[in-house]
Amino acid sequence: MHHAQEPQAATVGILGAGAMGTLFGTRLAQAGIPVTLVDINPELLEAIREHGVHCETDQGPLRARVQALQARELRQPPARWLIFTKAAHTQAALQSIAHVIGPETLLLSLQNGIGHIETLHGFADARQIAVGVTTWPARLLEAGRVSSLGSGKIRFMPRNGLVDARFQDFCNDLNRAGLHCEIDPEVETAIWEKLAFNAAFNGLCGVTRQTVDALATPLGRELIRDVLDEVVSVAAACGIAIDVPRLQATVEDALNHHVGHQPSLLQDLLAGRPTETDSIHGSVVRAAERHGIATPVTRTLHRLISVTQQRTP
Structure with missing residues (x-):
């Protein structure tokens, strides 16, 4: 077995060059942190190599150059990875x-949902893995180009419950890139709050084909509240106490500021791609179901999206 070269300590590898991977890659590279985007789509990678990455923000456009490779082309492995593939693709990615x-490689997952966390443990020790959430919005315009209007933040915690210097450095680099990152021991709660937020917005926008701000009507708010109530009660049964006022504040912020934003699930449905509804x-x-709670x-959102998904090409 040949050993790859020493990991590049300063570099961040990003697994998945979709909307979030492109947003984070652009911001990190802009801040002077070397970035390697890894994806399985050769046309996407070629476009990024040729034109760089580009992000439209409220403050104007950001542009940067990054490495763009398929996994087998990696010669100098990054020591730190951001995992942004869809949850269903985590194992393969x-x-x-x-x-x-290697034994010192760090893996930080900011993926949606909760199904992928166990998968990470098949590839590294708990001390190398951190899981978290991000509220940054991103919409893929074309290969290597995203729109990210509004702001967001990142919260994560290493899986062994201890913060070592290297995860702290990773957090600092994400902050240097303006990504508002904090290490948060309460991240399990944050993951469930994000899950509730996504269940409502991804589900309702996906089914109604509406943007986020279009749900800022009495009926839209009522539907959002119904979904949030269900997820909050399931979280409580799982021993997670969601901070309901904080969740409601996040929802209000999205309704008011994520204007014209299509959540990722709606983007996937419109493009005929599989969604993350599962x-x-x-x-x-x-x-x-495990706790005997009705949702x-x-x-219904899950079933409607699953049916729609079967129909899309």
Whole structure:
């Protein structure tokens, strides 16, 4: 077995060059942090190599140059990875970089849903893995180009419950890139709050084909509240106390400021791609069933999206 070169300590590898990967890649590279984007789509990678990455923000456009490679082309493995693939692809994506995951490699997942966390533990020790959430909005305009209007933040925590210097450095670099990152021991709560937020917005926008701000009507708010109530009660049964006022504040902020934003699930449906409804709505419904809790609205959203998804080409 040949050993890859020493990991590049300063570099951040980003697994998945979709909307979030492109947003984070642009911001990190702009801040002078070397970035390697890894994806399985050769046309996407070629476009990024040729034109760089580009992000439209409220403050104007950001542009940067990054490395863009397929996993097998990695020669100098990054020591730190951001995982942004869809939850259903986590196993295959990590398998593709398994040859460069060493005992000191850090893996930070900011993926949606809760189904992928166990998968990470198949590739590294708990001390190398951190899981968190991000509220940054991103919409893919074309290969290597995203729109990210409004702001967001990141919260994560290493899986062994201890913060070592290297995860602190990772957090500092994300902050240097303006990504508002904090290490948060309460991140399990944040993950469930994000799950509730996504179940509502991804589900309702996906089914109604509306942007986020279009749900700022009495009926839209009522539907959002129904979904949130269901997820909050399932979280409580799982031993997670969601901070309801904070969640409601996040929802209000999205309704008021994520104007024209299509959540990722709606983007996927419109593009005929598989959605993440299973790791968002499906995971809530399965947890609810284990605790004997009814989740009629979340379950219906899951079924409607699953039916729609079967129809899309």
